[in-house]
C-alpha cells in the first residue's frame with residue numbers, strides 16, 4: 001500500500017502500526033476503536049505483519065501485557081477508548097513511570113454515565129496527567145503520520161516515554177479519507193528497529209518496577225518530570241525530521257488565519273477542521289476569525305503557544321469535556337495560567353461544546369465568534385454559577 | 396527419568412542447585428515460609444527465568460530501590476496483573492526470538508502472586524492468561540490473607556480464622572466463609588499442569604516445579620506458605636505448621652496432569668485438625684463446636700479429593 005488512497009482512518013492507523021513493524025499488540029475491543037484492532041488482527045493472521053497479538057481479557061490486562069512486552073524489548077502497540085482507557089488508568093502511570101515507549105491510539109469517546117459511545121474528549125482529559133506524551137490529530141493523514149512520529153519520539157533515548165495518539169471516535173476513526181501511504185523503506189529509514197537500553201533477559205538480569213521509599217521517590221518523579229519537560233525539544237526535532245523525510249511538516253501547534261485574527265479559537269482534535277470551515281465562511285463576511293490547533297498537548301507547549309498568542313485580544317478555548325467541578329475545563333485552565341504568568345491581556349473565554357457525539361455546527365462557531373466580540377473584561381471574571389459557556393444545550 | 400522410573404524421587408538434598416536467585420538481605424519476617432517458597436521455586440526454575448511479580452509481601456521485602464534481592468530478571472507492575480504482564484513478556488520473547496533479536500534459547504516466564512493477588516483481585520488476569528495458553532508458570536503464594544497490608548482476610552483465608560477484617564466478636568466467628576478452591580479453578584481452564592505444594596516438602600515442591608516448567612502451555616502451582624506474623628505462630632515452627640497442614644488434610648499435596656488428579660502425599664490416616672489449629676493465634680478463639688465443623692469439612696474434602704486421585708498415589 002503505497003501512495004494516495006481513500007481509506008477508513010481506523011484502517012490507516014492499523015496500517016501505520018504495520019509500517020512501524022510493531023512486534024507485540026495487546027488490545028481489547030471497544031467502540032469506536034474496534035476497526036483498528038480488527039484490522040491489526042487481520043494483518044497478523046494473514047502474515048502481513050510479523051507480531052504477537054495478545055487477545056487479552058480486559059484493557060487493564062492489555063496495557064499490563066504491553067508493559068511486560070515493552071520491558072522485554074518489543075515494539076509494542078495498543079489502542080483503546082473511553083471506559084477502556086479508564087480501566088487502564090492505574091497502569092497508564094506505571095507505563096510512564098517505568099519509562100516504556102508504548103504507543104497507544106486512543107479513539108476518543110465520552111464516558112459513562114449515561115453510557116455513550118460517541119465522540120468527545122472526556123476520556124483523554126481524565127488521563128491527561130498520567131505522564132504520557134499526548135498528540136491530537138485533525139485528519140486521517142495526521143493519524144497515520146502521528147503513529148510513526150509517536151514511535152520515533154517514544155523510543156528516543158532522551159525521552160523513553162509512552163505516547164498517546166488521540167483520534168476522535170467516529171468523526172475521525174470511521175470516516176473514509178484520502179491518505180498518503182509512505183513506502184516501507186521510507187518508514188524504515190526514519191524509524192530504525194527499537195533498541196532498548198535495558199530489557200528483561202536472563203543474560204543480563206535487571207530489576208524493573210522496584211518500589212521507591214520516601215528517600216528516593218521524589219527524585220524518581222522529578223527525573224521523570226524533567227524528562228517529560230525536555231521531551232518537547234525532541235518532539236519538535238522529530239516533527240521537523242518527519243517533514244523533511246515525508247514532505248509533510250508538522251508543528252506542535254498549527255495555525256489558520258491567525259495573523260490578523262480578532263478572535264482566536266483554540267481547540268484539540270478533529271473539530272479544528274470544522275472550525276477552519278467556519279472561519280472560511282466568517283472571513284467572507286469580514287469576520288476576522290483565526291485558529292490555533294494544538295497538536296501536542298503533553299508536554300504542554302507553553303512557549304510555543306505564547307509566541308502564537310502574543311498580542312491577540314480575544315481567545316475562545318473550545319473544549320469537548322465538562323469541567324467536572326473545576327472552575328473551567330482543562331485546556332482553558334492551562335491557557336489562562338499561561339496568560340496570567342506571561343502578561344497576556346487577552347480576553348479568554350471557555351466554551352464547552354459537542355459532548356457525547358453531538359455535532360459542533362458552523363452556527364455554533366459563528367455564535368462563539370459573536371459572543372467573543374461582544375465580551376468585555378466583566379464577562380470573564382469569576383462569578384457565581386457556571387464559569388464557562390455551554391454551547392448547544394437545550395433548556 | 397520419571398517416565399522410566401515413575402516411583403523414583405528426582406530430587407535429593409545434594410542435587411538441589413546451590414545457586415541462589417533470591418539472595419540474602421531481603422526484609423521478610425523471621426520464619427517467613429513464603430520467601431522460602433520463592434527461594435526453592437527459583438532453584439527449581441534455574442537461571443533462564445524471568446519473574447513477573449505482583450504487589451505483596453514478597454515484592455515489598457525484596458525490592459526497595461536502589462537495592463534488589465533478585466539475581467534473575469524481575470518485573471513488578473501492580474497488584475492484580477502479574478499474569479497479564481507475564482503474557483506480555485512471554486509473547487515478546489517469542490516474537491523477538493523468532494526475529495533473531497534475542498538469543499535462540501528457552502527462557503521460562505514465571506508469574507508470582509499472593510493469595511490476594513491470585514484468588515481475588517488478580518483472578519481475571521490469571522484466567523485470561525491461562526485460557527490464552529501462554530507457556531508460563533503461575534505460582535500462588537498462599538499465606539491465607541493480605542499480609543502485606545496488615546493481615547486482612549482474602550478468599551483464601553480459612554473458615555474461622557481471625558484477620559483484621561474478619562475479627563471474631565459477639566456476632567462473628569472470624570472468617571465466615573470457606574477457602575476458595577483455587578487449584579480447581581485453575582484445573583477448569585484445562586491447562587496441562589496444576590499442583591499444590593508446600594516448602595515443608597521441598598522435594599515434592601521441586602519435582603512439581605520441574606514438571607510445571609516442562610509442559611507445553613500454562614502451569615499453575617498453589618503453594619501454602621506459613622506466615623508466622625499473620626498466623627500468630629512461633630517463628631521457628633513454620634516448617635512444622637506446613638507439615639501439619641498437609642498431614643491433617645487441611646492442605647493436601649496433589650497434582651493434576653492433563654486433568655488427572657494424583658495425590659503426591661498420602662496423609663492417611665489424617666491427623667486430627669486440632670493438632671494443626673493448636674498454637675495458631677488466628678484460631679485461638681474457636682470453640683469445640685466450630686472445630687468439629689471444620690474437622691467435618693476437611694474430612695469430606697479429603698475424601699472427595701482421594702476419590703479423584705489415582706489410587707496409585709504413594710507416600711513420599
Ligand SMILES: Cc1ncc(C[n+]2csc(CCOP(=O)(O)OP(=O)(O)O)c2C)c(N)n1
Pocket residue numbers: 429450451452453474475508509510511512513536538540541542543544549
Ligand atoms: C489495586 C490495588 N488495591 C490494593 C492494593 C493494596 N495491597 C497491596 S498488597 C495487598 C495484599 C497482598 O496480599 P496477597 O496477595 O495475599 O500477598 P501477601 O502480601 O499476603 O504475600 C494489598 C491489598 C494495591 N497495591 N493495589
Ligand code: SF4
Pocket residue numbers: 422423424425426427428429430452453456538542543621622623624625
Ligand atoms: S508478613 Fe508473613 S508472608 Fe509477609 S514477610 Fe512476614 S512472614 Fe512473610
Ligand SMILES: [Mg+2]
Pocket residue numbers: 509510511536537538539540541542
Ligand atoms: Mg497473602
